[in-house]
Amino acid sequence: MQDSQISCLEVLVPRGLIQCGKKIATTRVTYEGLCPISIYFKEGLVVNIEPIMNPKSKSLKILLPRFVEPHAHLDKAFTWGDHPNLSGTYEGALKENLEEHQKRTKSLVLARSERALKLASFNGFRAIRSHVDSTGLSSELTWEALIELQHDWRLLIQLELVALVPLAFWSTSGGGILAKKIAKQNACFGGVLVPPFKPEKVRKDLYNLFKIANDMGCGVDLHIDESAKEPGSGLKELINVLGNMKVDVPITCSHLSSMGLLKPREIKYFATQLAKFQINVISLPLTNAWLLGRKTGATAIERPIAPISQLQHAGVNVAIGGDNVRDPWFPAGNFDPLMLMSQAMLLAQLAPWNRFGLSPFTSAPARIMRLEWDGSIGIGVPADFILLDANNWSELLSGNVKRKIIIKGKFLEGNNSKFNQMGIKNF
């Protein structure tokens, strides 16, 4: 970190991110929904915001809040090299993932997760929710590594962990032991719920999971309906169970891809149910587009993806995450929020200049992780931003935009000694 505090920046910020205020109500807005403002920092906080009524320069840069990645897999990031899944299928990914577990060591998990955190910090993330492979012999070493990193990196990135296991695991004695262990870490309970399955068994397993989660006070984040088959089948069982028991902890549905293949009236019904039970959704369009709906010798035209817009209009909190990075599940990715935004734009037809196009990357994931700050810009919020070398959305989404990361009102620099001062090791 540089020692010098920034006192003021003249920038463009999305209108939808500015907290209401008398002064701002009268500010100019560009055709892309960007407002020219002066933003003042002191002691790591925003202390004032003034509209720029007559900007002298057309070269004002865009300022965005540091981002939140609501769904990552740090423990297996960058394992594609040793465990490539050349078929690009879900089944192929699972097979390579399980083979990687046999060779997994704590130092390997530490090295690749730390590489991921460094990339994520410099690309502009302030918080990450990562699922953690939590079955088999490598579970313990993986948790040890990530808990260490969660502590070491706490000043740069808030890391939340989710125990990823087959759903039925929570109904076993091993599930009970794991639940007690991770509850001490304020972690979440995860699970995989994809067809084919026996509905009665799944309902029982969901009931057991929610009962433990209620008892321990831990949130739940499921990999659900990451499939092109039996559209919405996991979702149907989930809604059935929630209709018969009270769950007091936050629930998140990650993927929900096959819901998009349901009929419009079914989508509307289930979106209403998700809103009623206050269930969050995290759409993961990149891995969905890569893994799902493959047909031998034919380009898949129909791509399973959560019906983001219908969910938003029903009142569901919908975030978008990057999911896997260079592992058997997805060969690309860079823990880069802007790359994610531009690629998701293609797949979901979401435009960041609209409120519903930007919120899946800013306020929605912040709400899912229950962060103190939702990313909106107002007096008293942390001076944690990304300053982009772009004065319109198109330049920002070009793929090679330069950026500077501001943390507590100071620029983040890739300087080893400064990292060490912050308690970050191994650079």
Ligand SMILES: [Zn+2]
């Ligand atoms: Zn995932």
